[in-house]
Amino acid sequence: MGNSQPPMIKFFRRFRQQLLHENKFTKYLLYAVGEIVLVVIGIFIAIQLNGWNQNRIEKKQLAITLENLKEEFSSTEELLTSISSHYVTSIEANIRLMNLFIAHDGGISAQDIDLLISQSAKQVPFYPPQPVLDELFNSGKIKSISNETLRRNLLEWESNIKWFHFDYDLMITFSNDQFQPYITRHWSWKNIEITEGSEFFDERSTFNVDPNELLQKLEFENLIDTNLFHTNRLYKRLKIIDVLLDNILLQIDNSLSQ
DSSP states (O other), rough: OOOOOOOHHHHHHHHHHHHHHTOHHHHHHHHHHHHHHHHHHHHHHHHHHHHHHHHHHHHHHHHHHHHHHHHHHHHHHHHHHHHHHHHHHHHHHHHHHHHHHHSSOOOOOHHHHHHHHHHOOOOOOOOOOOOHHHHHHHHHHHOOOOOOHHHHHHHHHHHHHHHHHHHHHHHHHHIIIIHHHHHHHOOOOHHHHHTTOSOOOOSSSOOOOOOHHHHOOOOHHHHHHHHHHHHHHHHHHHHHHHHHHHHHHHHHHHHOOO
């Protein structure tokens, strides 16, 4: 097997051997120290270059993550706008129903009540798809975001989404346990479904439902009032989330421009 050592290593080896052969120990010692210093400097430079390259890679990866995060929150912004409009509709319907208890002149039709009850229950869930954000939190890479304001806003986002879900669960419990059972006993779901554009029914229920009688029930008024309370609380949550979302998109743009 041939000698495959690089020429430079051969040169240094011959030089050391020559110094030892000529009994020039002091020069050899100085040379050895110098060689060690050169090796240390080489290692230091290599470490620095490796660190710089690693930082460059991490910065590039973070930029990609931020771009994906921006796209994710932009989609969420569209979803939030759509969902918020449902809550506005629900609030307005609940207020109109509450006003009917105050100034009911008997001129309201069953179809009007169908529509208002349908609109009053327009509280839809808000579960924004956020795989990029979830990955940031689950992997701990959230710490790699140097923009402190953005990092804080993302943490606040998680908290606000959880609070919305908590309040939404309370509203669903109220609806399932109180509101819907009352409608089942005192009104026609079939008629409400027709108002919503049912694909199954065209003819209204043959059972008589009287709007005047329904609007004279204290329990129904209390249910509408409670429904309004839940809906308005959820809508306020959505408005806070909307402001936070705008801040997040702004901070992502700031981070990408640096």
